[in-house]
Amino acid sequence: MEITAAVVKQKGGSFDLEKIQLDAPKSDEVLVRIIASGTCHTDMAARDQLMGTPTFPVVLGHEGSGIIEQVGENVHHLQVGDHVVLTFGYCGDCGKCQRGLPAYCENFLPLNFGGSRMDGSHSHHQNGKGIQDNFFSQSSFATYSIAHKNNVIKVRKDAPLELLGPLGCGIQTGSGAVLNSLAVTAGESIIISGTGAVGLAGLLAAKAVSAGTIVAVDINEERLAFATKLGATHTINSKKEDVTTRLKEIAPKGFDYGFDTTGIPEVIQNSLATLASHGKMGIVGVAKRPLELEMNSFVATGLQIIGIVEGDSVPNVFIPRLVDMYMNGQFPFDKLIKTYAFEDINQAIEDSETGKTIKPVLLIGDYKG
Numbered sequence: 001m002e003i004t005a006a007v008v009k010q011k012g013g014s015f016d017l018e019k020i021q022l023d024a025p026k027s028d029e030v031l032v033r034i035i036a037s038g039t040c041h042t043d044m045a046a047r048d049q050l051m052g053t054p055t056f057p058v059v060l061g062h063e064g065s066g067i068i069e070q071v072g073e074n075v076h077h078l079q080v081g082d083h084v085v086l087t088f089g090y091c092g093d094c095g096k097c098q099r100g101l102p103a104y105c106e107n108f109l110p111l112n113f114g115g116s117r118m119d120g121s122h123s124h125h126q127n128g129k130g131i132q133d134n135f136f137s138q139s140s141f142a143t144y145s146i147a148h149k150n151n152v153i154k155v156r157k158d159a160p161l162e163l164l165g166p167l168g169c170g171i172q173t174g175s176g177a178v179l180n181s182l183a184v185t186a187g188e189s190i191i192i193s194g195t196g197a198v199g200l201a202g203l204l205a206a207k208a209v210s211a212g213t214i215v216a217v218d219i220n221e222e223r224l225a226f227a228t229k230l231g232a233t234h235t236i237n238s239k240k241e242d243v244t245t246r247l248k249e250i251a252p253k254g255f256d257y258g259f260d261t262t263g264i265p266e267v268i269q270n271s272l273a274t275l276a277s278h279g280k281m282g283i284v285g286v287a288k289r290p291l292e293l294e295m296n297s298f299v300a301t302g303l304q305i306i307g308i309v310e311g312d313s314v315p316n317v318f319i320p321r322l323v324d325m326y327m328n329g330q331f332p333f334d335k336l337i338k339t340y341a342f343e344d345i346n347q348a349i350e351d352s353e354t355g356k357t358i359k360p361v362l363l364i365g366d367y368k369g
């Protein structure tokens with residue numbers, strides 16, 4: 001079938017809406033009419049060949065939401081007409097998947113960054129030739145998407161489908177880090193460094209479980225003011241204030257948790273220096289430099305530092321839970337979103353990169369009325 005997709009033709013290039021061909025779904029696959037897709041920094045990292053190093057042309061996009069149009073013959077838990085969120089790809093068969101850790105799937109790289117199906121085939125074609133696709137097993141910057149049955153998550157129909165795509169990656173990553181990986185509970189304290197979509201999703205999650213002290217650290221005054229609106233009890237502008245001094249004033253006995261989304265070694269060290277004994281630090285930021293650790297403090301006080309992928313989410317369980325929390329008013333992640341027409345994809349990407357918009361979502365298809 002003919003679809004419209006945003007095609008990137010060269011490293012660092014623009015997203016150009018073009019007509020291309022999409023195959024029918026294979027036996028384990030699902031054809032989804034895309035209603036909306038979030039944009040995430042990983043799309044830009046792939047465009048710039050910093051991550052996954054795709055070749056070009058490529059169809060990116062990995063926070064799709066939509067409605068099922070067709071299912072392959074081996075798909076039994078999903079039906080035509082289901083409202084779905086597309087999440088990261090995982091095989092379901094490896095040891096990690098079997099242990100309930102799909103974000104650490106042994107086939108994570110080929111299934112999400114491989115540029116094709118595992119067998120090397122493409123579902124997208126242009127001018128008779130296969131093009132790079134299957135990005136996060138979905139390539140959702142398009143009017144239709146082929147996804148694997150594993151990464152198609154059914155959601156309730158009374159939720160606003162056009163807003164749900166980011167639950168498949170960025171929002172899931174931040175909220176999952178706080179709810180699943182760190183498992184913050186009521187009254188506990190947390191430092192959140194970096195107030196992008198992932199950090200703020202973590203903040204909303206901390207608020208949702210009634211964490212006690214929630215400190216947001218950033219250099220963007222506007223974002224810090226917004227963090228306060230979302231529930232941060234304290235904010236620190238690390239350009240203007242001495243972070244560790246402030247953190248020690250706020251929590252003299254130390255913090256229970258740190259959650260870093262910046263990947264900047266000094267920022268992580270500031271948090272580590274003010275964690276309480278047995279404190280836990282979760283990191284998700286892409287780092288450009290190595291992190292030096294004061295090892296004795298780990299040995300002496302049982303500090304922990306953990307890398308987190310996709311918020312340790314089991315998507316079939318976690319995404320519907322986030323939707324319920326949103327519908328109950330407990331997790332207002334829509335406050336992070338600004339919507340754009342699909343045609344304005346390059347503006348959306350630019351606004352994300354400059355920080356003007358926290359989480360852009362492209363409106364691609366209609367479904368109401």
Ligand SMILES: [Zn+2]
Nearest residue numbers: 091094097105
């Ligand atoms: Zn697996």
Ligand SMILES: [Zn+2]
Nearest residue numbers: 040042169170
């Ligand atoms: Zn992402």
